[in-house]
Amino acid sequence: MVEIHSEVCGSHMNGHVLSKKILRAGYYWLTMERDSIQFVRKCHQCQVHGDLIRSPPVELHAMAAPWPFMAWGMNVTGPIELKAQMGIDSSW
Template sequence: MVTFRGDSSAPWFADFANYHIGNFIVKGMTSKQKNKFFKDVKHYFSDDPFLFKICADQVIWRCVHSKEALDILEACHNGPTGGYHDANLTAKKVFDAGFFWPTIYKDAHEFVKNCDSCQRQGKISQHDEMPQNLIQICEIFDVWGIDFMGPFP
């Protein structure tokens, strides 16, 4: 995967993939950018044709392009196991499915904000909530008692 910086169709992880597959490093980076690149690239590995990220807790996520990310968001939000949940839970479902991209939370919030079903339903207002009444729990010996009497002749 050889791409050039500034190529808008290139995925966000193109530089990491180029480094792992062919030892290509983008020319023209400052020393500060190179230090950041080498610090970040050690958390990624390639298994052709995919690039994976290893997190601090040793969970491995597959890196996805923004075009594929929309399909994944839709499946996690609208799919059979989706449930039209809020943005944070949708993002968690994406992580649980094993996918990663840097703008996942922003994209999930935008996706839920534009979901017609979610906007029509909205949240339940406090006025419409059912009141919660406590149920007093009563044990049998709170009401009745037993007295033991000693040996009879």
Template structure:
């Protein structure tokens, strides 16, 4: 407790936390924290960049509260614009063995389709498929 409390100080009736680089971060209560998140996220400089980026912006503005990272992630998940403009994680499809390509043949008259997973796209694989 003594080590943790050494990182905090009171100046002019306000509580501050000393960051690792020595900068004083103003500690906020939950109401102030919500207001700061909204202003930084939706303000003139807000660009819907996501929770981690929002948390870093708040720290650069010299604000702190214990659940900053968690609250910033939750706030950005509720933002409709953030969800619309966020990156879509690209998960590779599950493969059967080492087969990562699909050979497809469409019969011209009946429009029947045949598909088979192949490991390589080369003449031997295609001939085996046909």
């Protein structure tokens, strides 16, 4: 589990991904997913670097122009006739 999570094969993935990688490596036991999740929770590197927010805080700004709503349009069609009105049975 240590090798797949952090050494040869790993990039410190979460518990679910770790259990899938272990399965692909050819290992299986009944509590594999639960054990993987608990192992990742105890990993020191994941605890140190896991909760970092990588975007700087920025003040929120309101949108000045309603640009998504600038190009509203309407398609006008003639009357829609149902197949049942034209004498064709429309039952499925």
